[in-house]
Amino acid sequence: MTQKKVLTGISTTGTPHLGNYAGAIRPAIELSKTHDQAFFFLADLHSLIKCQDPELVNRSRLEIAATWMALGLDTDKAVFYRQSDIEEIPQITWLLNCVTAKGTMNRAHAYKAAVDENNAAGNDPDKGITMGLFSYPVLMAADILTFNADLVPVGSDQRQHVEIAREIAQRFNHIYGQEFFVMPQEVIDDETAILPGLDGRKMSKSYNNTIPLFLPEKQLQKSINRIVTNSLEPGVPKDPDDAHLFEIYKAFATEAQTAEYRQAFLDGIGWGEAKKMLFNLINDELKDAREKYYALMENPKQIEETLQQGAEKARIPAREMLRKLKDAVGLRNFI
Numbered sequence: 001m002t003q004k005k006v007l008t009g010i011s012t013t014g015t016p017h018l019g020n021y022a023g024a025i026r027p028a029i030e031l032s033k034t035h036d037q038a039f040f041f042l043a044d045l046h047s048l049i050k051c052q053d054p055e056l057v058n059r060s061r062l063e064i065a066a067t068w069m070a071l072g073l074d075t076d077k078a079v080f081y082r083q084s085d086i087e088e089i090p091q092i093t094w095l096l097n098c099v100t101a102k103g104t105m106n107r108a109h110a111y112k113a114a115v116d117e118n119n120a121a122g123n124d125p126d127k128g129i130t131m132g133l134f135s136y137p138v139l140m141a142a143d144i145l146t147f148n149a150d151l152v153p154v155g156s157d158q159r160q161h162v163e164i165a166r167e168i169a170q171r172f173n174h175i176y177g178q179e180f181f182v183m184p185q186e187v188i189d190d191e192t193a194i195l196p197g198l199d200g201r202k203m204s205k206s207y208n209n210t211i212p213l214f215l216p217e218k219q220l221q222k223s224i225n226r227i228v229t230n231s232l233e234p235g236v237p238k239d240p241d242d243a244h245l246f247e248i249y250k251a252f253a254t255e256a257q258t259a260e261y262r263q264a265f266l267d268g269i270g271w272g273e274a275k276k277m278l279f280n281l282i283n284d285e286l287k288d289a290r291e292k293y294y295a296l297m298e299n300p301k302q303i304e305e306t307l308q309q310g311a312e313k314a315r316i317p318a319r320e321m322l323r324k325l326k327d328a329v330g331l332r333n334f335i
């Protein structure tokens with residue numbers, strides 16, 4: 001067990017897929033087992049930047065909460081909550097906004113990418129860009145700094161955001177003359193699997209090539225059957241290192257299973273057979289969780305209660321942090 005506090009936010013857009021599972025959910029749940037203090041939250045305030053369909057916003061957070069619970073996150077031990085339930089976070093966001101350099105936000109990559117796209121299309125550079133997108137990293141800094149997290153496990157696309165959180169923390173500490181915030185550190189695991197999707201490109205909602213995590217068994221099998229392969233016949237040796245099936249298999253298999261699968265490729269296994277093996281492997285890993293997932297989705301009450309309990313726990317340090325910060329900036333009671 002380590003004393004360091006880990007915290008990560010889970011974006012609540014779309015339905016979780018195998019890539020999210022292998023790349024983020026599974027490693028985070030593992031991490032929660034070795035850390036005494038783990039904070040996991042649904043970044044639902046962030047989701048409003050990308051999605052303005054209330055039904056979708058709500059559906060996605062329910063699905064994602066059910067997913068983490070079904071996969072065995074120990075919600076008694078880890079603090080599991082919705083960002084939007086922690087009312088201190090938007091207030092702390094404002095305090096941080098007031099020390100954040102606009103120039104830093106200009107350089108934040110999600111915003112920059114949107115501007116670049118507008119410029120490339122000959123549009124007004126601000127077209128379709130909200131203040132939500134522009135100041136996204138400040139809200140994320142508040143997520144992290146409210147709890148003084150030490151370690152922030154994220155994908156490499158989030159590295160800059162954690163750097164920005166440090167920059168904001170430093171500025172606040174400097175201006176108000178005290179170590180209110182510790183410097184959070186991003187944890188980016190290069191070993192974590194990045195799965196290819198149905199078409200061989202990285203599995204991602206934006207490529208529309210995902211395999212949803214909890215597809216019913218038959219559909220999971222169908223979906224796996226759609227993963228692209230080359231046209232080599234059964235009996236012809238195949239290069240495992242050039243096969244998407246192999247790459248996905250590896251992310252779910254033990255070393256011994258991987259070695260066996262590799263040998264099967266070299267021995268000329270047919271694609272149909274290779275897909276069957278992949279289906280069986282994934283199905284075995286997920287079937288219990290899938291059952292729990294559907295049971296939870298039928299029982300939103302249990303999810304709601306779990307998240308409210310999580311919010312209660314999270315709000316204890318959040319309240320204390322907000323109190324300290326308000327005092328520091330001069331928002332104090334008069335008597």
Ligand code: TRP
Pocket residue numbers: 007008009010011043046139140143144152153154158161
């Ligand atoms: N921006 C992160 C993502 O898109 C989600 C997130 C929001 C987050 N707040 C956070 C991650 C705080 C880590 C810490 O994946």
